[in-house]
Structure formats: structure tokens, C-alpha cells
Amino acid sequence: LAQPGIMAVATGWGATTTNGDPSSTLQEVDVPIISNTACRQIYGNSVTANMICAGYGPDGEAKDTCFGDSGGPLVVPDGVGGWKLVGVTSFGPTECATLYGGYARVSRYDSWIASNISHPEITGFSPTKGLVGTEVTISGHDLQSIDQVYFGQVSAVFTVESDSQILATVPPGAHTGPISIENDINGYSSTEPFTVEFSLALTVSGEGESNVEI
Secondary structure, three states: OOOOOOEEEEEEOOEOOOOOOEOOOOEEEEEEEEOHHHHHHHHHHHOOOOEEEEOOOOOOOOOOOOOOOOOOEEEEEOOOOOEEEEEEEEEOOOOOOOOOEEEEEHHHHHHHHHHHOOOOEEEEEEOOEEOOOOEEEEEEEOOOOOOEEEEOOEEOEEEEEEOOEEEEEOOOOOOOEEEEEEOOOOEEEEEEEEEEOOOOEEEEOOOOOEEEEO
16 A cells, blocks of 8 residues: 555644744645655665655655654555555654655564554353343453443443453443443454343232332
């Protein structure tokens, strides 16, 4: 996706002029991906395969990332209406927007990123059915980062007890379906459904009225 000539978008809160103050609003700039060969003509062999360059160069438009943008994303269209992260803002010229900008090439670090990202998983829960208000113990892996729990599609109140256990309460409006957990990056749904039970009180009219609970 990040081939030379493809237009990418860099965003950041850095300065908009050399030696300027950081921006008070998030800025974005469209920059074309540049081949590493062309980038080495500017920066020499310090440009490695772990890097990707973008920008307009000394004879192009004065648009680029600047001081304070380091660590920000460089993204390209993913072809299906979204965006794919291909670079992380790293270096550039001492005079902003006068040469190409350099970025860490994300694809070179896929394995490292995957090994350091939490992948939450549900291995079981108990009980497997209950009324609204029932406390359910959810067991799994990498649960410490979880910030959302759903019964069906209804958000539940919960507490993370440990990296392998969550206590969640069946919320009003919940319906039978998988239990889902999410963090900022990943989500996971149980393979088995939680069955939501209902309690219904009926009043039988006539002689000796009585309440029947189902």
C-alpha cells in the first residue's frame, strides 16, 4: 500500500514553522511516499529498509511534518474506505518542509508490535445463565486492559479482578448471546452464549387472588 507516489497523510501537534510553537489544534498534511533510493540521495545511507520517506523535497511544495510531530502517524488509504498505518514520524531537515521527512516503517516491526499488544480472550464464564443483575465470573487471558464488557450488545458494569478474571453484572436490556470484551485495540467474543433468563409475575384474578412468579 505504501508504494512511491501514493499520497499519505501525516498528523501531529507540532510546530507549523521552523522553531515555532507547537500547534494548539491537530494538524494534517498530505505527502507523497518517496522511494528509499530517492531519499538516500538527500540523507545518504543512513536511510535503511526500516525507514520510509515522504514529502516533496527541495524543489516541491513546502509541506511536511515539523518539530514536535515525532511519534505521530503516517497513514495511507487501505483500499476499502479506511486507513493503514505505514509510518511513525521520526526525522526531517533542520528547516521544516525543505527536504523529505523520514518515518519508521511500521511493516518492519509487525512481529514486535504483535508480541507487545494485548490479545484478550475469554476461556469461559460462570454461571452460563441468569437474570438481570446476576454476577458473572468471566475467565480468560490478557484481561487487565479490558475497558468494555457486553452481554449481547448491551454494556455491563464490571470490575477487572486480575489478568485472568473479570466480574460482570448482567445489565438491564441484555439478551441471550455471546459475552464480548474490548480494550483500546482488540475485542473478543465468547464462543458460547450467555442465556438471559426472565422473571415474570402474574396476578390470577378471582376468588383468592394470588401472585404466580415464573
